[in-house]
Every structure is written in structure tokens, then in C-alpha cells.
Amino acid sequence: MGLIVQKFGGTSVGNVDRIRNVAKRVQAEKNAGNDVVVVVSAMGKTTDVLVDMAREISAFPNKREMDMLLTTGEQVTISLLAMALHDIGIDAISYTGWQAGMKTESVFGNARIIDIEKERVQEQLALGKVVVVAGFQGITVEGEITTLGRGGSDTTAVALAAILKADRCDIYTDVTGVFTTDPRCVSTARKLLSVSYDEMLELANLGAGVLHPRAVEFAKNYSVPLEVRSSMVMEQGTRIEEEATMEQNLVVRGIAFEDGITRITLIGLPHIVGTLSSIFTLLAKNHINVDIIIQSATSAGQMNLSFSIKSDDLKDTIDVLTANKEQLQYESIETESGLAKVSIVGSGMVSNPGVAAEMFDVLANNGIGIKMVSTSEIKVSTVVEFEKMVKAVECLHEAFQLSETTDVKA
Amino acid sequence: MGLIVQKFGGTSVGNVDRIRNVAKRVQAEKNAGNDVVVVVSAMGKTTDVLVDMAREISAFPNKREMDMLLTTGEQVTISLLAMALHDIGIDAISYTGWQAGMKTESVFGNARIIDIEKERVQEQLALGKVVVVAGFQGITVEGEITTLGRGGSDTTAVALAAILKADRCDIYTDVTGVFTTDPRCVSTARKLLSVSYDEMLELANLGAGVLHPRAVEFAKNYSVPLEVRSSMVMEQGTRIEEEATMEQNLVVRGIAFEDGITRITLIGLPHIVGTLSSIFTLLAKNHINVDIIIQSATSAGQMNLSFSIKSDDLKDTIDVLTANKEQLQYESIETESGLAKVSIVGSGMVSNPGVAAEMFDVLANNGIGIKMVSTSEIKVSTVVEFEKMVKAVECLHEAFQLSETTDVKA
Numbered sequence: 006m007g008l009i010v011q012k013f014g015g016t017s018v019g020n021v022d023r024i025r026n027v028a029k030r031v032q033a034e035k036n037a038g039n040d041v042v043v044v045v046s047a048m049g050k051t052t053d054v055l056v057d058m059a060r061e062i063s064a065f066p067n068k069r070e071m072d073m074l075l076t077t078g079e080q081v082t083i084s085l086l087a088m089a090l091h092d093i094g095i096d097a098i099s100y101t102g103w104q105a106g107m108k109t110e111s112v113f114g115n116a117r118i119i120d121i122e123k124e125r126v127q128e129q130l131a132l133g134k135v136v137v138v139a140g141f142q143g144i145t146v147e148g149e150i151t152t153l154g155r156g157g158s159d160t161t162a163v164a165l166a167a168i169l170k171a172d173r174c175d176i177y178t179d180v181t182g183v184f185t186t187d188p189r190c191v192s193t194a195r196k197l198l199s200v201s202y203d204e205m206l207e208l209a210n211l212g213a214g215v216l217h218p219r220a221v222e223f224a225k226n227y228s229v230p231l232e233v234r235s236s237m238v239m240e241q242g243t244r245i246e247e248e249a250t251m252e253q254n255l256v257v258r259g260i261a262f263e264d265g266i267t268r269i270t271l272i273g274l275p276h277i278v279g280t281l282s283s284i285f286t287l288l289a290k291n292h293i294n295v296d297i298i299i300q301s302a303t304s305a306g307q308m309n310l311s312f313s314i315k316s317d318d319l320k321d322t323i324d325v326l327t328a329n330k331e332q333l334q335y336e337s338i339e340t341e342s343g344l345a346k347v348s349i350v351g352s353g354m355v356s357n358p359g360v361a362a363e364m365f366d367v368l369a370n371n372g373i374g375i376k377m378v379s380t381s382e383i384k385v386s387t388v389v390e391f392e393k394m395v396k397a398v399e400c401l402h403e404a405f406q407l408s409e410t411t412d413v414k415a
Numbered sequence: 416m417g418l419i420v421q422k423f424g425g426t427s428v429g430n431v432d433r434i435r436n437v438a439k440r441v442q443a444e445k446n447a448g449n450d451v452v453v454v455v456s457a458m459g460k461t462t463d464v465l466v467d468m469a470r471e472i473s474a475f476p477n478k479r480e481m482d483m484l485l486t487t488g489e490q491v492t493i494s495l496l497a498m499a500l501h502d503i504g505i506d507a508i509s510y511t512g513w514q515a516g517m518k519t520e521s522v523f524g525n526a527r528i529i530d531i532e533k534e535r536v537q538e539q540l541a542l543g544k545v546v547v548v549a550g551f552q553g554i555t556v557e558g559e560i561t562t563l564g565r566g567g568s569d570t571t572a573v574a575l576a577a578i579l580k581a582d583r584c585d586i587y588t589d590v591t592g593v594f595t596t597d598p599r600c601v602s603t604a605r606k607l608l609s610v611s612y613d614e615m616l617e618l619a620n621l622g623a624g625v626l627h628p629r630a631v632e633f634a635k636n637y638s639v640p641l642e643v644r645s646s647m648v649m650e651q652g653t654r655i656e657e658e659a660t661m662e663q664n665l666v667v668r669g670i671a672f673e674d675g676i677t678r679i680t681l682i683g684l685p686h687i688v689g690t691l692s693s694i695f696t697l698l699a700k701n702h703i704n705v706d707i708i709i710q711s712a713t714s715a716g717q718m719n720l721s722f723s724i725k726s727d728d729l730k731d732t733i734d735v736l737t738a739n740k741e742q743l744q745y746e747s748i749e750t751e752s753g754l755a756k757v758s759i760v761g762s763g764m765v766s767n768p769g770v771a772a773e774m775f776d777v778l779a780n781n782g783i784g785i786k787m788v789s790t791s792e793i794k795v796s797t798v799v800e801f802e803k804m805v806k807a808v809e810c811l812h813e814a815f816q817l818s819e820t821t822d823v824k825a
Contacts, residue, residue, distance in 0.1 A: 021471045055491070061431045062495050063502040070501070073509050074494035077487035081465070084484035085472050091480070092473040099483050104558060125558075148514060148535075 007172035008130070009034050012044040012140065012162035016179045017236035018082050019049035027236065028089040030177065031135055035095055040130045042169065044140045044162040045086055047078025068113035072142075072152045076102065079139035079158070087137050097135040100126065102142030103150065107161065109143035115154035116143060118161075121168040130169075138165065156217020163220045167227035174229050177236035178215055182243035183208060185407035186260040190395055193408035199244045200258055205231075207350040207384045208259045221245065256353040256360055257405035260398050264391050266296075266344040267319050268376060270311045271326070273336030276302060284310070284326075284333060291325045293318045296346070297379040297388060313377060313388055316342050344376060345394035348386040349401060355382045367404045373397050417582035418540070419444050422454040422550065422572035426589045427646035428492050429459035437646065438499035440587065441545055445505055450540045452579065454550045454572040455496055457488025478523035482552075482562045486512065489549035489568070497547050507545040510536065512552030513560065517571065519553035525564035526553055528571075531578040540579075548575065566627020573630045577637035584639050587646035588625055592653035593618060595817040596670040600805050603818035609654045610668055615641075617760040617794045618669045631655065666763040666770055667815035670808050674801050676706075676754040677729050678786060680721040681736070683746030686712060694720070694736075694743060701735045703728045706756070707789040707796060723787060723798055726752050754786060755804035758796040759811060765792045777814045783807050 011034065013027050027045075034041045055074050059066040066074075083099035090097035106122030129136045140158025143151050153160050159176060166174035181196060183205065188194035200208065202225035206218055215233050224231050224245065234242030274280050281300065288295055299311045314322055319342065326338060354360045361378075364385055368375060373396065377388035389397050402408060421444065423437050437455075444451045465484050469476040476484075493509035500507035516532030539546045550568025553561050563570050569586060576584035591606060593615065598604035610618065612635035616628055625643050634641050634655065644652030684690050691710070698705055707723045724732055729752065736748060764770050771788075774795055778785060783806065787798035799807050812818065 021468060024472065058431060058491075058495060059498055062434065063498045066498045067501050070494040070497045070509055073497070073511075074491060077490045080487045080490075081468075081484060084480040085468060087480045087483070088469055088473045088476045091477050099480055101483075101560075104560075150511075150514075 006038040006040075008040045008042070008169060010042045010044065010162050010166040010169070010171045010174040011177060012158060012175065013046070013177045013236055014158065014179070015046040015049050015052070017177050018045050018086065021085070023236075024048075024082070024085050024089050027086060027177075028093055028095070030236065031086075031090060031097075032093055032095055035135060039172075041135045042126065042130070042165055042171070043086065043135060043137045044158055044165065045079060045082045045137065046140050046158040047075070048082050051078040051081070069149065072113045072150050075152055076139070076142040076150050079141055083137045083139045090135055090137070095135055096133060097137055098129050099137040099139075101139045102161070103144035103148075105136075105138045105165070107138075107143035107164075109145060109151045109153065111145040111147065111149065111151070113149075113151055116145070116151035118143060118153065118164050121164060123165075123168050126165070126169065154219075156219050159217045159220030160223055163223045163227075163229050163231070166229045167223065171229065173232060174224070175232045175234055175242075176216055176220075177234050179235070179237065180215055180233075181235040181238055181240055182233050183215055183245075183259070185258070186262070186398055186402050190262075191260075191399055191402050193402060195408055197243050197258060198241070199246065201248055201352045202245060203383050204258050204350055204352050205245045207348065207381075208261055216245075256351050256357045257349045257401075257407065258351040258353075259349075260401050260405075260407065261348045261350055262345060262394055262398050264345040264394055265316045266313050266346050266388055266391075267316045267340060267342040268311055268313050268344055268388065269322060269326075270309060270339040270341075271333070271335040271337075272309050272339060273303075273307050274310055275334050276306045276308045280308075280333070281310070287325060287329060287333075288322065291321060293322050293325065297377045297386060299377055299379075311377060313344070313346070341376070343391045344388050345391045346386055346388050347394060347397045347401065348384050349405065350384045352383045354385070361385045363404070364401065367400055368397060371396060371400045373400075416448040416450075418450045418452070418579060420452045420454065420572050420576040420579070420581045420584045421587060422568060422585065423456070423587045423646055424568065424589070425456040425459050425462070427587050428455050428496065431495070433646075434458075434492070434495050434499050437496060437587075438503055438505070440646065441496075441500060441507075442503055442505055445545060449582075451545045452536060452540070452575055452581070453496065453545060453547045454568055454575065455489060455492045455547065456550050456568040457485070458492050461488040461491070479559065482523045482560050485562055486549070486552040486560050489551055493547045493549045500545055500547070505545055506543060507547055508539050509547040509549075511549045512571070513554035513558075515546075515548045515575070517548075517553035517574075519555060519561045519563065521555040521557065521559065521561070523559075523561055526555070526561035528553060528563065528574050531574060533575075533578050536575070536579065564629075566629050569627045569630030570633055573633045573637075573639050573641070576639045577633065581639065583642060584634065585642045585644055585652075586626055586630075587644050589645070589647065590625055590643075591645040591648055591650055592643050593625055593655075593669070595668070596672070596808055596812050600672075601670075601809055601812050603812060605818055607653050607668060608651070609656065611658055611762050612655060613793050614668050614760055614762050615655045617758065617791075618671050626655075666761050666767045667759045667811075667817065668761040668763075669759075670811050670815075670817070671758045671760055672755060672804055672808050674755040674804060675726045676723050676756050676798060676801075677726045677750060677752040678721055678723050678754055678798065679732060679736075680719060680749040680751075681743070681745040681747075682719050682749060683713075683717050684720055685744050686716045686718045690718075690743070691720070697735060697739060697743075698732065701731060703732050703735065707787045707798060709787055709789075721787065723754070723756070751786070753801045754798050755801045756796055756798050757804060757807045757811065758794050759815065760794045762793045764795070771795045773814070774811065777810055778807060781806060781810045783810075
């Protein structure tokens, strides 16, 4: 007998039948003798419909009013799920974010949770009720309704699990778990039974954004044991916990990749203090996210600077750099689009310095040229031509024996 | 410069264009130098759609969860209207029922307002903002979300106008005001410029339920000056105030009517104390509303009892009476359906005892038989055959000279 927090995303509660299906998942946990808190998102495309209405009214809808509007989405889901639970004989009560005591900073559209007044939820649990909480939303000390931004419902669930000291926080989604790589690309991709928080952070873009990085960070900070599971298929998912307990001998746990990468190179920058700072402050101010950065000194006190961006940001980036050419003092810009990033991830890497070399070796042996490299304690990222991305993933998946453990197959 | 509370119903905010139209109405009041509080209902058929979803989930949806669900409807409208106001340069802020301090009893689905904590709304008014409040909803002392039941948004508006001591409460609706009778039936029907609260209560079923009786009662108790106006057409509506200031000389102010009436007669009841009480307690317990009641003594210590009900309740009424025949000790039941109620209304009646007689005279001269009669201080109701209803209304409208004043024509 324990306390389980379950979180169901928009797809899992997309219609009345699916809400009934979720009620059965809750019932199963309850019948197993557990207390249950359920966190839900807005149904299916509800949020998109509301956003469209707002944009029809105003080109730049007020952020406070946007939060007022969007939070109705989860409020609909919590009430319907509570009804569905009653209908199968489970005593349940729904709470909006503010009713569940979800206190946030006074920032609309992207507030952070600062505290949870847990008493109300605990009282209802003590009465034997399932508590259904609206994800994604909170309230400021001034009594203003806020939203938590992208991945907000995951964060709500993890934060509630942390404050309530839940035994487990199950994130139900439309995939069955976290995979060694994307099973749609690599047929031998395998579901991982367990990954560490850090690995999960690095693998975040595997499996179509299974879990929001912010929620993973929160879980890590408060040591909340997570499990990513499918709301459609009844099978074991992937546990995310402090130290991955399985497959400790495997150095590389997964291969992440993404396409749509462009490399920008600024030629002939002055090699003086403050150059890098000027460039990246300028880009950040213009909401351009930079990923890998490589700086190389050349002759005559000059340097070249390469960095990778999403190809969608190419036009904006060139515009900003061109408009500030005088200030930045570079000689020319080179760009190369049609690139992709392929990364190997694994917390065992930190004690295995040869892993990066092995990766480069595998890629070279397969005729895949490396455009850029970046390393962290648990990840090595390479930028390659998009045409060679899938081949790179496949041969790395093979070389690091990711399809060969006793784990569940995809 | 004063304070105006404006209320817009579901039809008036039925789509994005209409919400923009409402914003212009608010702007006009604001530009005239007034402070403005706007109360809105859920958009168009939103409530029906939500109710349908709930019924799909559960045959008997939990009432608390139903309130949780339905209150999202107005929350959508307040945020969109606030955005629409911003878009035309009016500073505005939206509040849910609980944010506006609307405290209610702990009854779901049909709560009464017990207090309004007005400080938050007043602070925003003092900052020059238009405050947009969700109608129909409130919060209990325990922090539970409630709804006010039918006509709830009207009540929200009137209650806010009362507590804020507003100079006027304008109820915008889909008719242009209150008429001497239904203009769809009688072409000479005329819009009244002013009626008293009591007259409005009696005329409530004129003009497709312009204003909920509960809101009128509230307005009467707190002397809130109301005005019923069209949200589509820019013209003067009907004022509802303590003493109707116009047309004081007119004894009859309007003719109300409704069809679908059935008369039930219980023959041979024992003429003993408690008989009436037993019957009407029984009907009330079974949610059957009784309108006109006529008791007549017969020979041998017995009596007959007639009462009118809505024809929709006929089956239930017969079932209840039959199931309790032994207890009630009547001999037989007679029913007559296909009836209608026609009433003349006017606060001047109380000092004009000949009005009822005149009404009966007019009906008799036009060959209209009267099945039942009931009188109050400001109303005389008659039950007639449905086929003669419109004729009755027309000849009464004519006889009491209702089309002949200087008021605005329909």
C-alpha cells in the first residue's frame, strides 16, 4: 500500500472513451490498495482550439487572459474524469490548480511552482478519495491564475509526487517507454527498463518528447521515482531514477538524433575579450537558440567561430548578424544547412574516456564525416550530413550493442 | 460619471464577432466617462455541449463535478472579452466567480449568493480598468466552485450592482425590451419604457424569459435600477425600477400568456384538516409545480379540488395521485388538457377593484369561456382553451388600450 501519482497527457484523455479508459487505469491502482492522485492535461486539441480563438480576437492576446482561457481546458478534463470514476464506483474529487494549492511565481504563460499547499489533497486522500488535479496550472500569492508553460502537466505531477512523498510518479503517454533510439527509424531499437535522471534529460528528444526536461529536473532534485508508461497498452514502461539499476555495464544507453540543423561560421573575428559574449547575447536577445559552439584561432590575432542552430532560425540569425556586422567586426559569414545531430548518451561514459574515440571511429569506418563535436560528462554529440543521419544512428546502435541486452523489445 | 454593471447573455457572446461587438458596447459606456463592470455568460451553446459530454460519461453526473465542468464556460468568455477590450485599447481584467469574491452557500447546481467580497473588483475599478466577471458562478467558504442555477448570470450582475452601489444594471439580451405582450403574437404590442419590479416579476414569461425572476427579486430587495436592452440593436430598452415612472395612469401594463396547461380535478375529497397539505406536499416532493388552485365544497362533508399544472407533468401527476389514492381518499380524478393561461398585469390594479370584472367581461363578450381564475394584487390570471388564447390576448390588449400610449413601438 503506497501513494501513486499518475499523469495522463492530452492524447490519453482525448475523448470520452479514453477518459473512461483512464478511469480504469486509476481503478487498477486503487484496487491494488494504493492511494492515487491523478494529474491530467486538457483533452486532445482543446488547447489549440482555445489558442486559435484568442488569436482570432487579438493578434497579441494578453498573457494573463491567455492563462485564464487555457486553464479551462484541464478543468473540463478533471471534472469529466471524476465523473467517470464515480461511474465505476470510485470515490473521487477534482481540484483545479489553485484548489490543489499549486502556488507559482507571478509570471503568466510560464510560471514556476514555488510551493504546494498540500493539506487539501491530503485530507481527501485520507478520506479514501482519488484526487484528480488539473495539470499545467497554478495560482500566484495575489490570487491570479497562471500556467506552467510547456510540459507543465508533467511538472505538476512530479511536484505533487515530491511534496506528497509519493512512492511512484507514473507518466502515461502515447509511447510505451524510453527507447535506445527511435524505433520508427531503427528496427532493433529496444525499450529501456531503467534510465537515470541525467540520461533521461539527454535523451529527452527521443520517442517524440516523452517527458519534459523541466519535469525530469524537478524529479531529480526531489528524487521522485518516475515511470514512463503507455496509456493504451498494458505493459511495463521505463523507470527513471537516481541510479539506473539495470544494465550498469552498458556505457552507452541510447542514441538521440535530430535533423534540421544549420552550421553558421563567422570568419575573421577579432580575437579580443568580449567577442563571444557580444555575439551570443545578441542572438539570445533575438530568441535564437544556439547549440554546439566551436571557436578556433587563426593567424594574425583573428579567430573563426562556428555554431549550430535550428535551420528554422537561419533567416533570423543571418538578419541579426548582418545588421550588427560593424559592431561584431567579422569578415564574412559561411552557412551550411541540411545537417543533423547524432548523440550517444550514457552515465557510464564519465568513467570510460575511450567512448568518444570509439564513436568517431565507428562513424569514420562507415564513411560518415563529422562537421562538429561537443561533449558532456554523459553525452557525445556530433553534427553530420542529414543524408547520413539514419545510417549513423544504426551503426552506433549496433556498435554499442544496444539491441543485445535482455530488455523488452519494442 | 457613474458605475454601470452590464450583463451579456450567451447569445450576445455567441461567437468571436459578437464578443467584439460586446467590447464596443463596453467601450461606449467607458467613453461616456463611466466605470464599467461586465458580467458574461458562457458562449452560445457551450453549456449544452458540456452537459452532453457529462451525460455521455455518466447517466447521473455528480453535481459538484458538474459545477466544476460548467464554470469553464464563463471563464472562456471572460478571457476572450478581456482580450477583445485590450484589442480596442480598453484596459480590462477578467475575474472568475471566486476571484470576484462571489460567496455562495454550499449547494451545487443551484447555490444562492450569501456575500460578495467586493474589494478586488473595486481596486481594479479604481485603477481605471473594466472588470469582466464570470456570471453564474461562485465559491463556498470551503473553497468549492458552485453555480447559481437558472438565470444565474442575471443574478450575478444584479448582486454585483447592489454591493457596488451601481448607478444602473443593464441586462443585454436578444430582445429590445419588455413588451405589453408578445409582439410575435400581437402586432400592436408595444415596448414599455418602464415597469416596476413587481410587474416585471409577473411579466417574466413575456418576451421569451427576458430576465430571471430571481434576479428581479434581488434587484427589488436592493433597489437596483435595471434596464433590459438589446445587444444587437442600439435603442432604449425597458427600465425596471421601484415605481414605474411612466404611464402611471395605465392600470394594466401587460398581458402575459402561456400554453401547455392542464387542469386536474380531484372529486370527493374528505373535507378535513390536512387534506390540501397532504396533496400539495406529495406533489412538491415529486417536483410537480402547481399553479392555480381552486377548492370547492360539495354536499356531505366532501369537497372537489382543481389545480393547474404544466401538461408535461400530467403523467407524473396522475402516477403520484393514483399511487396514493388510499391515503388521499378521493373518489375520482378528472383531467382537462389543451388549456392556456392568460394574465393581465399592472401595479395600478390594487387600487382599481373593477379591473378583474372588466377582464371577465371582455372575455365573455368575445365568446371565451373561463376555466379557472386566480388573482393577486397586481395580476389576474384566467385559464382558457388553448384555441382561444391568442384571441383572448388580442382583445384584452385592445380593451386595456395597451397599444395606444406614446411609448416606442415594437
